[in-house]
Amino acid sequence: MTEKSGADILIETLIEQGVDTIFGYPGGAVLPIYDAIFQHPKIKHVLVRHEAGAAHAAEGYARSTGKPGVVLVTSGPGATNAVTGIADAFLDSIPLVVLTGQVATNLIGSDAFQEADTVGITRHCSKHNYLVKDPAHLANVVREAFAIATTGRPGPVVIDIPKNVQVATADAARPKSNASPRYVPAGEADFATINKAVELLANAKAPILYTGGGVINSGPAASELLRELAELTGAPVTSTLMGLGAYPAKGEAWLGMLGMHGTYEANMAMNQCDVMLCLGARFDDRVTGRLDAFSPDSIKIHVDIDRSSINKTVAVDLPIVADVGAAMKQMINIWKSRKYKAQDLSEWWARIKGWRAIECLNYPSKDTEIMPQYAIERLYELTKDKNPIITTEVGQHQMWAAQHFHFDDPNKWLTSGGLGTMGYGMPAAIGAQMGNPDALVIDIAGEASIQMNIQEMGTATQYRLPIKIFILNNEWMGMVRQWQELTYEGRYSSSYSDSLPDFVRLAESYGWKGIRCDDPAKLDDAIAEMIAYDGPVMFDCRVTKAANCFPMIPSGAAHTEMLLHSDEVSGTMDDEAKALV
Amino acid sequence: MHIKQEQSERHVLTLMVDNESGTLARVAGMFTSRGYNIDSLTVADISEDHAVSRITIVTNGPPPVIDQIIAQCERLVPVHKVTDLTEAGPHVERELALVKVAGDGDKRVEAMRLADIYRARVIDATVRSFIFEITGSPEKIDTFVALMREVGLVEVARTGVAGLMRGAELS
Numbered sequence A: 001m002t003e004k005s006g007a008d009i010l011i012e013t014l015i016e017q018g019v020d021t022i023f024g025y026p027g028g029a030v031l032p033i034y035d036a037i038f039q040h041p042k043i044k045h046v047l048v049r050h051e052a053g054a055a056h057a058a059e060g061y062a063r064s065t066g067k068p069g070v071v072l073v074t075s076g077p078g079a080t081n082a083v084t085g086i087a088d089a090f091l092d093s094i095p096l097v098v099l100t101g102q103v104a105t106n107l108i109g110s111d112a113f114q115e116a117d118t119v120g121i122t123r124h125c126s127k128h129n130y131l132v133k134d135p136a137h138l139a140n141v142v143r144e145a146f147a148i149a150t151t152g153r154p155g156p157v158v159i160d161i162p163k164n165v166q167v168a169t170a171d172a173a174r175p176k177s178n179a180s181p182r183y184v185p186a187g188e189a190d191f192a193t194i195n196k197a198v199e200l201l202a203n204a205k206a207p208i209l210y211t212g213g214g215v216i217n218s219g220p221a222a223s224e225l226l227r228e229l230a231e232l233t234g235a236p237v238t239s240t241l242m243g244l245g246a247y248p249a250k251g252e253a254w255l256g257m258l259g260m261h262g263t264y265e266a267n268m269a270m271n272q273c274d275v276m277l278c279l280g281a282r283f284d285d286r287v288t289g290r291l292d293a294f295s296p297d298s299i300k301i302h303v304d305i306d307r308s309s310i311n312k313t314v315a316v317d318l319p320i321v322a323d324v325g326a327a328m329k330q331m332i333n334i335w336k337s338r339k340y341k342a343q344d345l346s347e348w349w350a351r352i353k354g355w356r357a358i359e360c361l362n363y364p365s366k367d368t369e370i371m372p373q374y375a376i377e378r379l380y381e382l383t384k385d386k387n388p389i390i391t392t393e394v395g396q397h398q399m400w401a402a403q404h405f406h407f408d409d410p411n412k413w414l415t416s417g418g419l420g421t422m423g424y425g426m427p428a429a430i431g432a433q434m435g436n437p438d439a440l441v442i443d444i445a446g447e448a449s450i451q452m453n454i455q456e457m458g459t460a461t462q463y464r465l466p467i468k469i470f471i472l473n474n475e476w477m478g479m480v481r482q483w484q485e486l487t488y489e490g491r492y493s494s495s496y497s498d499s500l501p502d503f504v505r506l507a508e509s510y511g512w513k514g515i516r517c518d519d520p521a522k523l524d525d526a527i528a529e530m531i532a533y534d535g536p537v538m539f540d541c542r543v544t545k546a547a548n549c550f551p552m553i554p555s556g557a558a559h560t561e562m563l564l565h566s567d568e569v570s571g572t573m574d575d576e577a578k579a580l581v
Numbered sequence B: 001m002h003i004k005q006e007q008s009e010r011h012v013l014t015l016m017v018d019n020e021s022g023t024l025a026r027v028a029g030m031f032t033s034r035g036y037n038i039d040s041l042t043v044a045d046i047s048e049d050h051a052v053s054r055i056t057i058v059t060n061g062p063p064p065v066i067d068q069i070i071a072q073c074e075r076l077v078p079v080h081k082v083t084d085l086t087e088a089g090p091h092v093e094r095e096l097a098l099v100k101v102a103g104d105g106d107k108r109v110e111a112m113r114l115a116d117i118y119r120a121r122v123i124d125a126t127v128r129s130f131i132f133e134i135t136g137s138p139e140k141i142d143t144f145v146a147l148m149r150e151v152g153l154v155e156v157a158r159t160g161v162a163g164l165m166r167g168a169e170l171s
């Protein structure tokens, strides 16, 4: 029998689970764990500057590597600061294991110093959570937490560990117990259902593949299978914001992103299709627009590993509860073995060609000012050979990045989709760079969002992470300003980015390189300078101030009621539409 | 603009859950956090080794919402099985209530007479009061309580519904 402290048991179980990097911030309630880390050089601890940064960095690490991200924070304010990142990972289905310190068990409930009800606060924004009251339970809790975080629909799992549990000892040689794991995620679907799906696809005259983050979460093999399925069926492919890169943007069947700021061709094809195969997406309100007008005449097949995603907002005809990768593999096998042939889809493709001809992503060009879309286009052209990892903040710049930066591979596009968290991009870039030391990692940012976790510049400096922050500085909370222009007749209430820092000098004060550019003619050189610099760079790209992001489906409108240009904007909306987010 | 209300159906759900701390908060809190209704909820440890509890929840909502409620319950890690008794077919539902009544003379006699008809038992008595114990369907208890109001109802405690499927099958 070997007695070990809770802290040692914890660290050893993390190592057993393959953890090599932890993003964290110390404090009283986790000192025993920090001491154990000190003595276990196998684990690299990345000291962030704010616990929100730790959670987002772990998300960036997870999304770019496919491995779970691990966070360690202290009790009370440490845990509450991490909550935004936990909620973000919950909505975007990102595997995280978040370790929080807690006051000693005998003090719980006494309003002790830095006590917060972490398990209560995170209960409904985590996939699961635990309060561990005995070090003897710790190893199995950690094992189960990793299994829950990474399998099925991934998500964040919180383990709250009171300080006395970290110090107290237990028999560390206890055998692993998982005789009958209580969490059993869906795997394959049954043959008959899959066969039905294949039949529907093979008989479709106007099929579409509507894909989402589930394809990325299923692992790189799923992205390969998606390409094969698109090839076999001849169907066009569109994706949600979360799924970009699963099907290559350079692929022939690619329609671009769908939804509120998606392409005209993607939304029209969704509206007009006769068979829709939804793969690992969840009919989010940003995607569907007005529900009663959403793809009215199609037969809908929905593959999702989470049963609760099916029939949640849109009733489907053929639900398939399965891992998307496994289901696609089954579909491909059946298609091939039964020698299915796709229908003649030339008429469908001709209609798509007509929608594409609208060239909905065109924007007015300017010689004197940098158009934000142009900046993204140039950034894409000048970096695409390096297959960069792109993170974003939230706002217009995020949507322009989704529209004008093109992804050919999964795990290269890390953005806060479900929660829409400003301040996500820089810490996520830090996490992605930790997991991919040789990659070019760029955060496409807005001048307002970047200030939400600006403190993480110090983290990048400390760990010599050569991340690039490319700020589309329009001096406005552009997305808010756009909605105020559309909905509130241009009453710009508190959406101006006043009192901005000098981003170049700010960069320099952290030991970064700062670059500023406001001239389209000089933009390419400035971007080249950014890429060439072997260290972190903050790029203050001064863009046109009042540009709006189009196309756009206003809240509460149908896919067919897409606004293509700003001259279609009325400046008012009825109350029903105003009530929608 | 006004907030729209939808047509609701009443459903009785029974959940087999791990008997560990936080499970009840997880289930009940999920209902509130997602805006579902709880009309009643009962929970108790039911297995020999104290590892499993049964939660019976009476809820209401439009059919698609009921389906979501079941899916969201199933998504919780400590929830092993969810059965919609209302959907599953023949089942029994019982509730227990303690009903305190006070009064003299005719009212007291009438309370006893009604209790007899409703098969309520007297489990406490003083010269001025009774506590009746009654079990039955929620409707039967509703009616009994309504009658007792006429003859001196003081207070009521109800357990909420417990339910099982009829026949040999597991619920």
Ligand SMILES: Cc1ncc(C[n+]2csc(CCOP(=O)(O)OP(=O)(O)O)c2C)c(N)n1
Pocket: A393, A394, A395, A396, A397, A398, A420, A421, A422, A423, A445, A446, A447, A448, A449, A450, A472, A474, A476, A477, A478, A479, A480, A497
């Ligand atoms: C934490 C948080 N607070 C508020 C919002 C609401 N919001 C969405 S976009 C936006 C403005 C973002 O401005 P900026 O970063 O400059 O991006 P731009 O739209 O100008 O490209 C705001 C305030 C949010 N998404 N997240």
Ligand SMILES: [Mg+2]
Pocket: A395, A446, A447, A448, A472, A473, A474, A475, A476, A477, A478, A497
């Ligand atoms: Mg801005």
